[in-house]
Amino acid sequence: MKIVIPKIDVNKIASHSIKISEKTLAKSELANEFLLGIGNVVLFIQRIFTEMFSGRAEFKEFIYQCYQMGNKSLPLISVTGTIMGLVLTIQSRPVLAEFGAESLLPGMVAISLIREIGPVITGLICAGKIGSGIGAELGSMKVTEQIEAMEVSSTNPMKFLVVTRVLATTVMLPLLVLYADALGIIGSWIGANIKGDVTISLFFSQAFSQVGFNDFIPSVIKSFFFGAVIGIVGCYKGYNAGRGTESVGKAANSAVVIGSLLVLIVDVIAVQITDMLL
Amino acid sequence: MEKPELNNNQTDAIIEVKNLQIKFGKQEVLKDVTLNLYKGENLVVLGKSGSGKSVLIKCIVNLLTFKNGTIKVFGDDILLMNRNEISSMRKKIGFLFQSGALYDSMTVKENIEFPLRRIKSELNEKEIDEKVKEVLENVGLIDSINKMPSQLSGGMRKRISLARTIVIDPLIMLYDEPTTGLDPITANEISELIKNIQEKYNTASIIITHDIHCARTTADRLVMLREGEIYLEGNLKQFEESKDEMIMSFFK
Structure with missing residues (x-):
């Protein structure tokens, strides 16, 4: 019997194995990069906390940033807050009317706004407006060597630029959320008056008769976290921007995308915790 | 490689760089750089773009870290310094960035006040204003x-940046391509200004440049870097008389 040995194309096998090893290497590099990124974020947050509690506080810059972030966001938050309340009322009214429950409208709108819609919409708007602003500002400071100039002026840029901005977003976000909630209820009153006639004092007393501290406190607490997340992401992306001008756009863009995503993730976690505790 | 004898008898090195090596990934930017800066002298570092000139002065103020080699500033090894010591060392050094690096959100006055308020915190408002x-x-x-940086021309930005650097009365000045991107007249004015600062404030300076006019105006001594190594060190006359092709292409 004659044994036939199949022809083995060594070159083909070698090239195939090279391709496989290249693909494996590319995947491991990606995983490596991802893990390195997480490690850098953790170190960045650790540095923020270390700098926050060490040395002289940059109080003047913190107040300036609060003014920049809070005051300059007011027009956008005002319009959004009012429209949220107005639209929610116009859309809910016919459904409630069907069940003869129109009197519950102020309370329902107030609870929806305070518990969920106000913080989340304000958080998302701030992730867009404030987050991109921080990312672009710090990114362009990095590109134009302004951060290095600060360092050689014996100023700690981490403390002066990052800590102040993270604290400012953390403090201002809950205030902006409460402001948006208030304007949302006013918007709701305007909506209620399109087809009815309710005085503002009656509307507010009906709204707040349904709202308790249990609605306010979780909302304020999660707004703090939204603010911290927006500030940290914006600062991290801007502070670690690359060298070219293109990286400024990338820093701003990824600050918005990641910031918005994290606001929603924090919201899901906050809702779960609130649900367990209350 | 040509290494002519140095024509100076200065002994007080205030910056000593020894066997400095820097790598970014696999790229070796500085291979084995050794040089000194002496009291009151202007040392011009010449070289093509990418030869590691800016990296060298950024290492001196610890903006870039390194593992191989030593840098001593006023006799202290910067690798052995803690954060506070590095901060104190930086207070004695002025750094003029290539881009000027003026803070966009501040006026000219605020830009100049910024390092002054932090480094010379003992000054009162009147003294700060005067300075x-x-x-x-x-x-x-x-x-x-009272202008904003966006209202200034390139030359004006460099001058303001220079003002911000000298306001802290530094003992050492590091200039990163001070005349790059400027028209010849403004570039000459900046070069004259650098010379005047040396004379008025008695500073020692390292001037990174590839502008020969700037080198001619300001240099007491020159060093040429090539591919991360010192290619030639000497005074202006030695450079101008060199028959080396690369040096000649700079000085023609």
């Missing part, structure tokens, strides 16, 4: 005191 006006007069831009 700001003095340096602005020195760079000839007192009229721009």
Whole structure:
């Protein structure tokens, strides 16, 4: 019997194995990069906390940033807050009317706004407006060597630029959320008056008769976290921007995308915790 | 490689760089650089773009870290310094960035006040005002005191940046391509200004440049870097008389 040995194309096998090893290497590099990124974020947050509690506080810059972030966001938050309340009322009214429950409208709108819609919409708007602003500002400071100039002026840029901005977003976000909630209820009153006639004092007393501290406190607490997340992401992306001008756009863009995503993730976690505790 | 004898008898090195090596990934930017800066002298570092000139001065102020080699500033090894010591060392050094690096969100006055308030915290408001006006007069831009950086031309930005650097009375000045991107007249004015600062404040300076006119105006001594190594070290005359092709292409 004659044994036939199949022809083995060594070159083909070698090239195939090279391709496989290249693909494996590319995947491991990606995983490596991802893990390195997480490690850098953790170190960045650790540095923020270390700098926050060490040395002289940059109080003047913190107040300036609060003014920049809070005051300059007011027009956008005002319009959004009012429209949220107005639209929610116009859309809910016919459904409630069907069940003869129109009197519950102020309370329902107030609870929806305070518990969920106000913080989340304000958080998302701030992730867009404030987050991109921080990312672009710090990114362009990095590109134009302004951060290095600060360092050689014996100023700690981490403390002066990052800590102040993270604290400012953390403090201002809950205030902006409460402001948006208030304007949302006013918007709701305007909506209620399109087809009815309710005085503002009656509307507010009906709204707040349904709202308790249990609605306010979780909302304020999660707004703090939204603010911290927006500030940290914006600062991290801007502070670690690359060298070219293109990286400024990338820093701003990824600050918005990641910031918005994290606001929603924090919201899901906050809702779960609130649900367990209350 | 040509290494002519140095023509100076200075002994007080205030910056000593020894066997400095820097790598970015696999790219070796500085291979084995050794040089000294002496009291009151202007040392010009020449070289093509990408030869590691800016990296060298960024290592001196610890903006870039390194593992191989030593850098001593005023006799202290910067690798052995803690954060506070590095901060104290930086207070004695002025750094002029290539882009000027003026803070966009601040006026000219605020830009100059920024390092002054932090480094010379003992000064009162009146003294700060006087100091700001003095340096602005020195760079000839007192009229721009309330302008924003966006309202200034390239040359004006460099001058303001220079004013911001000298306001802290540094003992050492590090200039990163001070005349790059400027028209010849403004570039000459900046070079003259650098020379005047050396004379007026008695500073020692390292001037990174590839502008030969700037080198001719300011240099007491020159070093040429090539591919991360010192290619030639000497005074202006030695450079001008060199028959080396690369040096000649710079000085023709």
